[in-house]
Amino acid sequence: MPAKWKHDRPLSRIAFAKRFPDDRSCALYLAAKRWQDGFVCPECGGVKAWELGSKKFTWECAACGHQTSVTAGTVMHQSKVPLTAWFMAAHIVASHSNGISALQLQAQLGLGSYKTAWLLLHKLRRAMVAPGRDPLTGDVEVDETTIPCRTKEEPVAGGQGRSPIGKMVIVGGVELLEDNRPGRIRLATVRDYQGDTLKGFVAANAVRGSHIWTDGNSSYIGLANYEHTPRTIGNMAAHILMPWIHRVFSNLKRWALGVYHGLRKKHVQRYLDEFVFRWNRRHSYRTAFDRLLGLTVCQSHMSYRLLVGEHTC
Numbered sequence: 001m002p003a004k005w006k007h008d009r010p011l012s013r014i015a016f017a018k019r020f021p022d023d024r025s026c027a028l029y030l031a032a033k034r035w036q037d038g039f040v041c042p043e044c045g046g047v048k049a050w051e052l053g054s055k056k057f058t059w060e061c062a063a064c065g066h067q068t069s070v071t072a073g074t075v076m077h078q079s080k081v082p083l084t085a086w087f088m089a090a091h092i093v094a095s096h097s098n099g100i101s102a103l104q105l106q107a108q109l110g111l112g113s114y115k116t117a118w119l120l121l122h123k124l125r126r127a128m129v130a131p132g133r134d135p136l137t138g139d140v141e142v143d144e145t146t147i148p149c150r151t152k153e154e155p156v157a158g159g160q161g162r163s164p165i166g167k168m169v170i171v172g173g174v175e176l177l178e179d180n181r182p183g184r185i186r187l188a189t190v191r192d193y194q195g196d197t198l199k200g201f202v203a204a205n206a207v208r209g210s211h212i213w214t215d216g217n218s219s220y221i222g223l224a225n226y227e228h229t230p231r232t233i234g235n236m237a238a239h240i241l242m243p244w245i246h247r248v249f250s251n252l253k254r255w256a257l258g259v260y261h262g263l264r265k266k267h268v269q270r271y272l273d274e275f276v277f278r279w280n281r282r283h284s285y286r287t288a289f290d291r292l293l294g295l296t297v298c299q300s301h302m303s304y305r306l307l308v309g310e311h312t313c
């Protein structure tokens with residue numbers, strides 16, 4: 001994935017550590033994000049408050065006495081991991097061009113356990129999907145591919161060809177911009193190549209009325225509410241007819257092998273979300289970092305048990 005920072009450049013690790021040297025500097029940043037126009041009490045709407053000395057990261061409303069923690073409602077709330085570690089993890093995830101494994105993060109942050117590093121990364125990954133994000137629009141290439149599953153015992157399973165045995169079926173869409181560059185993308189793991197499944201992906205990820213370009217796959221026939229052009233020219237290879245979605249797929253496969261040594265079925269959608277997040281924000285560090293922290297503020301607390309139990313296939 002390209003690591004060009006067109007609009008801004010991430011702070012160096014040293015500069016970032018200077019900007020957020022302790023939990024208090026992180027808490028003040030969260031307070032500034034939470035109350036961009038100054039404090040507002042969620043209980044009574046009062047605008048005066050003071051920071052409590054006796055309770056960490058907590059402000060008390062001068063009018064009604066309601067206490068608000070700056071981490072309330074965020075994944076950081078009641079976490080034993082220091083805020084500085086959350087912030088540095090978000091910085092690393094946002095500024096690293098390819099992403100980082102839990103093992104690497106554990107080493108870089110000096111965390112005591114692998115589980116903590118894994119959970120932290122997974123929670124940040126969860127914050128990558130904006131609720132109510134805008135679907136793709138305009139001309140959109142849509143296609144499917146398969147990627148091999150990684151199992152616990154073996155790095156990568158699954159043979160060659162289109163058979164989904166030992167593999168995961170991935171469907172993807174990419175916006176085509178006017179100057180023939182790729183725009184935003186979406187990726188999802190799906191059960192099969194059936195018409196309902198693939199049309200369901202389009203319906204969930206592209207604005208009605210968009211122009212959907214596919215290959216000759218008959219599953220897309222009858223795609224209602226969209227303009228649909230199946231592209232087939234003799235035996236011409238799909239990567240020539242659908243260059244951008246194939247570029248996305250090949251980058252995804254390289255990334256999955258390079259960073260994570262293959263993806264496991266259980267959490268594959270989270271990793272697809274991370275890839276989409278990185279692709280869609282590949283030119284803007286600040287947007288990526290703010291999104292991680294901004295969304296993090298909106299996310300509710302989620303336990304390790306809940307996280308490891310989801311997306312079971």
Ligand SMILES: [Zn+2]
Pocket residue numbers: 041042043044045046061062063064065066
């Ligand atoms: Zn109040």
